[in-house]
Amino acid sequence: MSVWDDLVGQEPAVGILQRAVSGAAARLRGESGAATAGMTHAWLITGPPGSGRSNAGRAFAAALQCANEGCGECNECRTALSGAHPDVSLIRTELLSIRVSEIRELIRRAAMSPTQGRWQVMVVEDADRLTEQAADALLKSIEEPGPKTIWVLCAPTVEDVVPTIRSRCRLLVLRTPPVPAVAEMLSRTLGVDAELAGFAARAAQGHIGRARALARDETVRERRTKVLEVPFALRDLGACLKAAQQLAEAAKEEAKGSAAAVDEKERAALEQALGVGTKGAKPREAAAAVKDLEEQQKARAKRWERDVLDRSLVDLMALYRDVLVVQTRAGSELINAELHTSIVQFAERTTPEQTIRRIDALAACREAIEMNVAPLLALEAMTIALFEG
């Protein structure tokens, strides 16, 4: 058992982090020179979605705080991993961006010495969602942090953070976890059979959270199957529009489903904190605070909806990738092996050029949704392009 167990298929990166942790421990003992060479004060961890960037950030934070360099069992390790450690700040957002006001507060905390004497670790899990001002506000603090402060930023790619931040951090790249490693992890932690684990690992394409959901939840698998039926149903213009509508509605439904549970709980907690329903005067800004929360929840639901859509589009891209594999006789393993016959038939009916254009249309749709184009409209343009080929 160690804090690194959760990082599936990232052995090279784990090696680098472990060296860094030893270096940090050496520095705490007062050594310098070669013994501390592996450590630095600012890290940028990048990797594709679901590869475990934020897990890596947390594990690193835990190992830094742990007296045994990441045993995973001591109090330090457990509190750091859960986010309860007083010297580890985990910054993430469920909204579309991290605002400069939040970052200013963080910088203040970063300037303090650690309460328990080891390190003050600041983990920004969504560095790609920093607004420009927020990123600018961070620069000074990242360049010259306090003697015991360590910044760990996580982002999908280096291009997602501004160059000025990039140049102040040491870069650590996580790879897409290999399918066998993910499958092995699924069977080990969830106890699912090898076939299901293999399917989930392949279908998730290295996204560990997605693989877990696919292995665990029948409805998630069903939704994915529905999405993958889309290309085979595009017979005419009407069918294209209908498919787009179904995709949009399914995304909205799923986002609403996951939001409903959380929203209600948050609202209840806020109302209790404000003393709604008790005797006595209501605080003057109570209604405003509730409204504020509702707005935040709305923004979050919107982001979830977009995330779901993006995932559907990635699944579709994988399908066309399989078609292309068959058409070009590349011989690599199919991601959607269970749809083998349909894929082969589809491959025979169409040309590789068409498949490439279809994959481009999917990429354009992802970009359009990112650009805030009305999702339904973007999906319609996409299904029409898929149909036209």
Add this chain to the structure above:
Amino acid sequence: MTNGVGAGIVGRAWDAGFVMAARRSAAPKLGDVLLVTGSETFLADRAVRSAIAAVSKGKSDVEVTDLGAGELDVGVFAELTGPSLFSAERVLVLRMLENLPTEMVPYLLEYAGAPADDMLVVLVHSGGQKGKAVLDKLRKASVNEVVATAPKTWELPQFVAGEIRLLGGTIDERGAAALVDAVGHDLRALAGACSQLVSDSGGQAISTDLIGQYFGGRAEVTSFAVADAAIAGRTEPALEQLRWALDCGVAAVLVTSAMAGGLRGLAKYSSAPPGLREADLAREVGVPPWKLKTLRQQARGWTPGGLATAIKAVAQADADVKGASGDAGYALERMVITVSRAHGRR
């Protein structure tokens, strides 16, 4: 705010009949507390101004204090409402009553119960739910109320007619409707137009010709008008409408969404299975049944290929107006041209 709440209501602010009456008999006088409620700031302002004018008619030394209710505290309020050292006649206007600090409410109500003789207090509430409790209490204290809600769209010609009568001119029903069509729904603009027309008509009844001469072609254009023209394949009118719409302040995203909605309905209509009953067809397309007639008309001249091109152009334009390109106006024009040319394509 509905008409007829509480006994103290003296009228709707836009109703010319009321304003006339107010000038003659029920004018606010010193010693009154007047409540002005409603979201239409133009009318609220006018009610406040006419109240001040009514009180200060023929006097030169009426002192007017105008401040936001949010800044009020006990000391300031006592100073403002207390007996004056120089016994001047005063008007106190409290705006944004919804921001009144809670601790001030009892003082205000106390004053409303026993107002000073040499003072008119005008309380302006901007409508909405906030501060409703204070309003209800004031109404119970039976202060006079003027309701400044905006007239509904269909009441606008009536507003225009009243406005013009008030200024000493005349206009017939058709003329009033034409003026509303030409100037739009903004009350300030309408009132300005009325006063201009009356002063330039030289005592004649205001004719539609005169309206055309002054305000010709400045009609309000909605994004739907643009979409309808483009979908009908009329390129030039569609472009003209687009320019008007953008000049009238219609947001670019509304144009793309109206266009997307129009094309979506059309595409669903033209690819719906044949032989459906009206009601089923409307459900299949996702529009109210009365819309089917329009769709049937529009669907002539559209092929699936043309519709596909048009929808893709709209999606591109939507991205463009949301920041993918530098010039939203150009992106929209290109979209309108692409869509209207896609009409009638084989």
